[in-house]
Each structure stands twice: as structure tokens, then as C-alpha cells.
Amino acid sequence: MVRRPDTVDVGPLDELAEGRMRVVDVQGLRIGVVRIGTEAFAVHDRCPHQGAPICRGPITSRIGFEGGVVVSLPGEPVLACPWHHWEFDLRSGKSLFDESYRVRTFRTELVDGCVRVWLRDR
Amino acid sequence: MPFSTPQIWPNPLGDGYRPEAHPVSGGAPCSDYDLLREQLLEPNSISRVVLAFESGGYLSTLPNPYLATEVARAANDWSIDTWLSRDDDRLHGALVVATQQPLEAAKEIRRVGGHPKICEVILVGTGLGKPFGHPVYEPIHEAAAEMGLPIAIHAFGEVSPGANVAPQAGGMPSYYFEIQSQSHQTLASHLVSLIAHGVFERYPSLKLLLVEAGVSWVPGLLWKMDDQYKSVRVEVPWMKRWPSEVFLEHVRLTTQPLETSAGSEKLVAVLDAYGAADVLCFSSDYPHWDTDERDHVARTLPRSWHERVFHDNAAKLYGWA
Numbered sequence: 001m002v003r004r005p006d007t008v009d010v011g012p013l014d015e016l017a018e019g020r021m022r023v024v025d026v027q028g029l030r031i032g033v034v035r036i037g038t039e040a041f042a043v044h045d046r047c048p049h050q051g052a053p054i055c056r057g058p059i060t061s062r063i064g065f066e067g068g069v070v071v072s073l074p075g076e077p078v079l080a081c082p083w084h085h086w087e088f089d090l091r092s093g094k095s096l097f098d099e100s101y102r103v104r105t106f107r108t109e110l111v112d113g114c115v116r117v118w119l120r121d122r
Numbered sequence: 123m124p125f126s127t128p129q130i131w132p133n134p135l136g137d138g139y140r141p142e143a144h145p146v147s148g149g150a151p152c153s154d155y156d157l158l159r160e161q162l163l164e165p166n167s168i169s170r171v172v173l174a175f176e177s178g179g180y181l182s183t184l185p186n187p188y189l190a191t192e193v194a195r196a197a198n199d200w201s202i203d204t205w206l207s208r209d210d211d212r213l214h215g216a217l218v219v220a221t222q223q224p225l226e227a228a229k230e231i232r233r234v235g236g237h238p239k240i241c242e243v244i245l246v247g248t249g250l251g252k253p254f255g256h257p258v259y260e261p262i263h264e265a266a267a268e269m270g271l272p273i274a275i276h277a278f279g280e281v282s283p284g285a286n287v288a289p290q291a292g293g294m295p296s297y298y299f300e301i302q303s304q305s306h307q308t309l310a311s312h313l314v315s316l317i318a319h320g321v322f323e324r325y326p327s328l329k330l331l332l333v334e335a336g337v338s339w340v341p342g343l344l345w346k347m348d349d350q351y352k353s354v355r356v357e358v359p360w361m362k363r364w365p366s367e368v369f370l371e372h373v374r375l376t377t378q379p380l381e382t383s384a385g386s387e388k389l390v391a392v393l394d395a396y397g398a399a400d401v402l403c404f405s406s407d408y409p410h411w412d413t414d415e416r417d418h419v420a421r422t423l424p425r426s427w428h429e430r431v432f433h434d435n436a437a438k439l440y441g442w443a
Binding site: 051080082 | 136411412413414415417418
């Protein structure tokens with residue numbers, strides 16, 4: 001069995017469409033990469049609930065209720081599963097309703113403007 | 123045959139379907155045979171599937187009863203031509219009727235109910251504003267029993283704008299959240315009605331399938347009916363057996379959406395309280411957003427139940443055993 005690389009490069013950050021997942025397959029491991037502003041996020045394309053390809057789901061924000069108005073809260077982006085709509089904090093991978101459910105996340109870094117995803121953290 | 127009604131309580135996060143269930147070539151989700159095979163039949167090793175219409179079932183809430191009856195006939199012919207006539211032994215289907223006209227519905231059951239691939243009569247929404255045990259629906263009970271077809275009642279029929287009863291007791295809901303959380307309410311009403319009116323006493327071979335309202339709400343209702351049977355049976359003298367006993371013999375439930383939030387152990391304890399291992403029939407609800415995966419259901423329910431829930435209970439219900 002071929003060992004997966006420690007990292008995978010997915011190209012220039014500014015070529016990633018804002019808020020739109022790009023899924024890369026690294027020897028069978030599907031990873032979704034998305035740009036939010038000047039940051040890149042990477043998650044395993046598998047929902048911990050029923051195994052959905054979660055990266056097909058919408059990226060939203062937390063929704064709040066302030067002063068009698070439903071509002072979109074700035075801050076951490078949220079990934080919602082396209083099947084059962086479970087929501088996860090894109091940065092931590094933690095579910096918004098129970099932190100024991102997590103989507104696997106991967107550390108990213110920018111190398112000369114390009115996004116590198118760390119499959120094994122050091 | 124496109125037929126649908128506008129949604130008063132739309133899903134807040136999407137169109138109600140799995141994104142990948144939309145055929146690339148266009149058309150409605152689950153309208154493409156190859157995609158159905160690829161996404162449902164083959165990955166789940168399904169030997170038989172029941173195609174149960176989708177929003178077409180809402181025809182029972184059309185205000186015009188004559189139109190509804192014709193739409194039902196057309197829908198059944200379309201289903202037979204488009205799906206059930208395919209060279210695929212796995213495909214079986216419901217026949218849909220317009221409940222606004224029970225006599226016409228009975229004719230329709232007799233017209234197409236003998237098709238070898240038709241396996242149930244599906245009711246989606248009460249066309250006359252009475253729960254389905256009411257004697258006004260007697261022609262439907264009689265025809266289904268005569269044709270040897272179970273009656274399936276699908277939740278959510280009453281969310282259609284044309285429905286002449288509220289989708290929940292106590293007042294009109296505001297949110298999709300409420301609709302989804304209380305989908306069992308109308309099915310509970312239909313179930314109690316069918317038992318209270320003695321439908322299963324008159325038609326001992328008739329079976330009932332309750333579709334898409336979850337499975338955990340049942341035991342409390344059965345216990346309440348048994349309590350009433352002890353106290354006020356004078357009002358319903360045709361009832362000869364405990365309601366819970368009638369339920370176990372005549373009623374089956376589809377599994378989706380399985381209520382798993384409390385964990386498998388607690389859910390199974392609730393299910394065990396009414397003998398659900400012999401009642402539940404696996405259902406996916408594909409291609410809807412809240413489809414339950416086979417493996418998810420398998421992980422949740424005890425292994426000793428699997429043969430019955432994934433095969434035997436449905437096979438007996440449909441006479442495939």
C-alpha cells in the first residue's frame with residue numbers, strides 16, 4: 001500500500017472561488033478545500049452522521065436572533081451537510097449542536113500564495 | 123406528468139432533495155432509472171423497492187374531486203408504463219387514489235390493483251376531512267381488502283395548501299421545524315380512527331402501513347388506546363380485541379426518519395416496548411434530503427432485528443414471502 005503524502009498542494013489561493021468547495025482526491029481520501037476571504041480551509045468530504053459527501057453542502061454562517069431580528073452572524077464559517085443539514089464549524093470541524101460530532105479538518109498553510117494542505121500534522 | 127403543489131412550509135436549507143439525486147440531464151429527482159440504480163438499488167443491495175409517488179400524492183388535497191380522480195388514474199397508468207413495466211424485477215409500486223371520491227377510488231383500486239407490480243394503495247391526505255377509519259372511506263377499505271393490497275398512509279398529506287384539515291392539532295404551525303417534528307400527528311389520528319371504527323374487525327386480512335412519520339411515538343398511543351378500551355368500550359362495541367393487539371397484527375411502520383438523537387440504546391428500548399422488531403419495514407425516503415442510509419439503520423437497530431426489518435416484515439406485508 002502506497003503511503004499518502006504528508007501534504008498536498010491545491011494551487012493558488014486566489015484561484016479558489018470564494019465559498020465554493022474544491023474537492024481533491026488524495027489516494028482515496030477526498031478533501032474539500034475552500035477559500036473564505038484570505039484563508040483556506042480543508043475538511044474530509046465525509047459527514048460523521050451518515051457518511052454524506054459533505055463538501056457538496058452549502059457554506060453559511062451562524063444564524064442568530066438579535067433585537068427581534070434573525071441575523072447572519074459574522075465570524076466563523078459553517079459547513080452544512082447536503083443530506084440532513086447538520087452544521088459544522090468549518091475551522092474546528094465541530095458540530096454546532098454537539099461537539100462530540102466532528103468533521104475531520106486539515107491544517108492549511110500558504111506557500112508563495114499557494115494552498116498547502118497538511119494531511120498529517122506535525 | 124408534472125404535478126405538484128406550492129409549499130407553505132418550505133425546507134429552509136434546500137429544495138428538499140439530495141443534491142446528487144437531480145439527474146444531470148435535467149428532470150425531477152428520482153426520474154432517472156439509471157440514477158436510481160446507481161444511488162439506491164445497487165449500493166443498498168435492494169431486492170425489491172416500492173415506488174410511492176412523491177408530491178403527486180397530494181392529489182387527494184385538490185379541491186376539484188373530478189380532476190383529482192382523473193389525475194390519480196393518469197398517475198397510476200404513468201407509473202405502470204414508466205416504471206413498473208421495466209425489465210427490472212426489483213421495481214414495485216403503490217397505486218394512488220383520490221380520497222375525495224371513495225367510490226371512484228375503489229374503482230381505481232380494482233382497475234389497477236391486480237397488476238403484478240402494484241403492491242399497496244397509498245393515501246396522502248384526507249380528501250373529505252375525516253380520518254381514514256371513518257365509514258365514508260369504507261369503499262377504499264373494502265376494495266383494498268378485496269384486492270389483497272395493504273393500505274399505506276403517508277405522512278405530510280395535510281401540509282398541502284389544498285388540504286381541508288390542519289397538518290397538526292392545536293393550530294396552524296409556523297415553521298418547517300414544527301411540521302417535521304409533528305409529522306406523526308396525522309398518522310396517529312388515522313391509526314386511532316381505523317382501530318376505533320373497527321375496520322380491521324370487518325376486514326381481517328387488511329393491513330396498514332404508516333409511512334414516514336418516525337417510529338418512537340407508537341407505544342404511548344397504544345397504551346392510551348388500551349386504557350380507553352377498558353373504560354369506554356361501550357361506545358365502540360365492534361371492537362373485540364385490545365387495540366395494541368390489533369396494531370401488532372395489522373399495522374406496520376416504515377423506519378425513516380429513525381429518531382436517533384437519544385442514542386440507539388434508548389430508542390431500541392422504546393421500540394421493544396411495542397414489539398417493533400416485527401413491525402418495522404426499512405425505508406429510505408430517497409431521494410429526499412433526509413434519506414436514511416441502510417447502514418445507518420443497521421447500526422442503530424439490533425442485529426437480531428435485521429432480517430425482519432430489512433426483509434421479512436415487508437415480504438409478509440406485501441405477500442412476497
